Amino acid sequence: MKRALGLSIALLGALSGTGWATSMDSPLLEAVRASDHDAIKSLLAKHADPNAVLPDKSTVLAWAVDRQDPQSVTMLLAAGARPNVADVSGATPLTLGCELGNTQIVDALIGAGANVKAARPDGIGALALCAGTATPAVLEKMIAGGADVNAADPHGQTALMRAAAVGRTDNIAVLLKHGANVNAVADKGFTPLFFALKSRAPAAADALVAAGADSKARLPDGTTVIEAALVEDNIPFAMQQVKDGADVAQSDSHGRQLIHIAAVSGSADLVRLVLAKGGDPNAMTNPPPPPPPSKRFAGEGAKLAVADGSVAPPKPREFATPPLILAAEAGSMEAMKALVQAGARPDAKAADGTTLALAAAYGGHLDAMKYALELDPNLNAKADGGRSIMHMAVMNWTAPETQDVITFLADKGAVLNAPDDHKHTPADFLNRGQAPQELRVFYVQLLKDRKVEASTNH
Secondary structure, eight states, rough: OOOOTHHHHHHHHHHTTTTTTTHHHHHHHHHHHTOOHHHHHHHHTTOOTTTOOOSSSSHHHHHHHTTTOHHHHHHHHHHTTOOOOOOOOOOHHHHHHHHHHHHHHHHHHHTTOOTTTOOOSSSSSSHHHHHHSSSSSHHHHHHHHHHOOBBTTTTOOBBBHHHTTTHHHHHHHHHHHHOTTTOOOTSSSOOHHHHHHHTTHHHHHHHHTTEEEEEEEOTTOOOHHHHHHHHTOOOHHHHHHHTTTTTTTOOOTSSSSSSHHHHHHHHHHOOOOHHHHTOOTTTTOOOOOOOGGGGGGGGGGGGTTTTTOOOOOOOSSSSSHHHHHHHHHHHOOOHHHHHTTTTTOOOOOOOOOOOOOHHHOOOOHHHHHHHHHOOOOOOOOGGGGOOOHHHHHHTTTTTTTTTHHHHHHHHOOOSSSOTTTTTTOOOHHHHHOOOOOOHHHHHHHHHHHTTTTSSSSO
């Protein structure tokens, strides 16, 4: 079977040469596996046993659930199939049904007396599984049958967390109505609100806050609810938290105030809102001393955005940095303009020497680069380590307009082969890193076109 009966599939092949092959290959099982409803009806009419246990301890009912075939499930239950027989792994038809998500099947199993308190062998209960897949009506039946809305699995995750993680506001409402703890904390420090933000369904987070979720909660690594919202690109939620009175001067565990977090997001609207609430456009971050290398990037906040395949949030800067530099690195010209209009100093540098132009070169957005160069026209500035503006431009090869920014800077007279303190040119950096082949070829061709030697380090 797809999940719970994976072992059964293996056994089907393993037993093919044994005396069990015939019994495993029963006519009723074959009919269920083929979703042959006429054959199932005929076999049951001839008194085929719907509760016969197969050699791998599975049942034909479990196979029907695995096939997500509600008609087969209904026919077997009507013929007396027992809904609470666990397979060899300990999964019951209901836990499998909740996991796979066919509401008609789950409803039929509950109606036939399936144990709504059942859990998978890993400790995740049927209600928690159904919270992310089933309808509110199904959850109501399970709760009425005795399922505990606050039961937690071995990792501390509850049904409300699972509903929140997939943005099921309808199921969130049912669970809250029946007393689900809106501020329960899982082992990793995640509350239902963090799970809701991870779902990227704005209404899910809003529903939890309306029900009393703690919007000031933090993960063990210091990640705030607002930061989590921005990691998941939920700008409206973050803005609402600011409107509702979030402390704009409070620093997170990375020494960043809300104005810095807003600048990193690149949202001009959020930047303006934080400024209107008293954010300082020239405030410097106050990062703690960097941890040992083995402990970096271990926080739970860094995992927020990776479940759906998107990138993790950028590493917070380890040097004191003003908001304008952060907005330039984010590539947001509008956020930069909002900060400048509020009095941000274009000549301010980060503690590692990064200037506005250097930051915009790293940001890789052409409009932000052009605006930065209007405010900070020094093409020859260098950050710590001797990193030139072209070093910064080639460092962020995931930026959307890296090649356009490089060409623009070259046209403005930026040195293409300036060595850093280790005698490495931008071309050296591209060749020894994991830069895309397209970017390396582009830069080599640019050097040839401008008649510039690629490196003085070869």
